[in-house]
Amino acid sequence: MKKARPEITYDQAKRGMYIDFEGTMKDPASFLGVFVVHDDGYEEFDQPVFERDLWPVVRSHEPDSKQTQGYEPREAYFFQTFCELHERAENESRKIFAYSTREINEILERLNELCLEEGRSPQLVKLEMEWWKNNLVNVLPYAKAWKKRHHPDVEFKKGPPGRSARHTLENFQKLIGYKVPKAFASGNSAKRIRYVRDMLNKHNGDYGKLTGTAKGKWTKGCIHNWHDCRGTRELMVVSCK
Numbered sequence: 001m002k003k004a005r006p007e008i009t010y011d012q013a014k015r016g017m018y019i020d021f022e023g024t025m026k027d028p029a030s031f032l033g034v035f036v037v038h039d040d041g042y043e044e045f046d047q048p049v050f051e052r053d054l055w056p057v058v059r060s061h062e063p064d065s066k067q068t069q070g071y072e073p074r075e076a077y078f079f080q081t082f083c084e085l086h087e088r089a090e091n092e093s094r095k096i097f098a099y100s101t102r103e104i105n106e107i108l109e110r111l112n113e114l115c116l117e118e119g120r121s122p123q124l125v126k127l128e129m130e131w132w133k134n135n136l137v138n139v140l141p142y143a144k145a146w147k148k149r150h151h152p153d154v155e156f157k158k159g160p161p162g163r164s165a166r167h168t169l170e171n172f173q174k175l176i177g178y179k180v181p182k183a184f185a186s187g188n189s190a191k192r193i194r195y196v197r198d199m200l201n202k203h204n205g206d207y208g209k210l211t212g213t214a215k216g217k218w219t220k221g222c223i224h225n226w227h228d229c230r231g232t233r234e235l236m237v238v239s240c241k
Helices: 010-015 052-060 078-091 102-118 122-135 140-150 169-176 189-202 212-239
Strands: 017-022 031-037 043-049 073-075 096-098 136-138
Touching: 010 031, 010 212, 017 078, 017 102, 017 212, 031 212, 043 052, 043 212, 052 073, 052 189, 078 102, 078 122, 096 102, 096 212, 102 122, 102 136, 122 136, 140 169, 140 212, 169 212, 189 212
Parallel strands: 017 096, 043 073, 096 136
Antiparallel strands: 017 031, 031 043
16 A cells, blocks of 8 residues: 655645755765755755765865855764754754655665664664654655646656656756756766765875865755755745645
């Protein structure tokens, strides 16, 4: 039997915490975006970076002053980050949302690996995994239902080979009028991260050896992540009106 979507109110969508991973397909996610809008309209953004090979750029990089919105990377540890998000969600009575199933799959896989690799309490990890399975809300089914109600004649085109999905966040962003500047559009995130990682590894983590191109790719990758989080929130809010 297909699991029913839990009812989400407009207020819950507005107050929600929105998360989005960034990384290369074959590797664990490099970092996470966390986006929250407070009741007074203040937009809070955080970017915990889990990949240690990227920490040199996190510590030293200062983007162009015109591109600071959506740039908030910091060094972080995976297990601690998700325990803190769990605790905050409960303390502030906020739902946590992600665009698709990628986030929950990654969370469960990484938590299980950490249990084995770091010798964490299996019971503690199991409880954390259960909480995320029961509480992380997948936005995509709500977005599809909204599209069916309000735009039944709109048919999304398939993407290019390797990215052929129709119901992408990018397509929904365009449908609701959420504009993402071309420089921060989807499709290049993994390449940007790989480029910066490879250059840091080539120079033994020396940030000073990064080229302007690599620094620019890092900034764009982080701001792309902000747009993904922010755009997912806009989509969920629209879907719950």
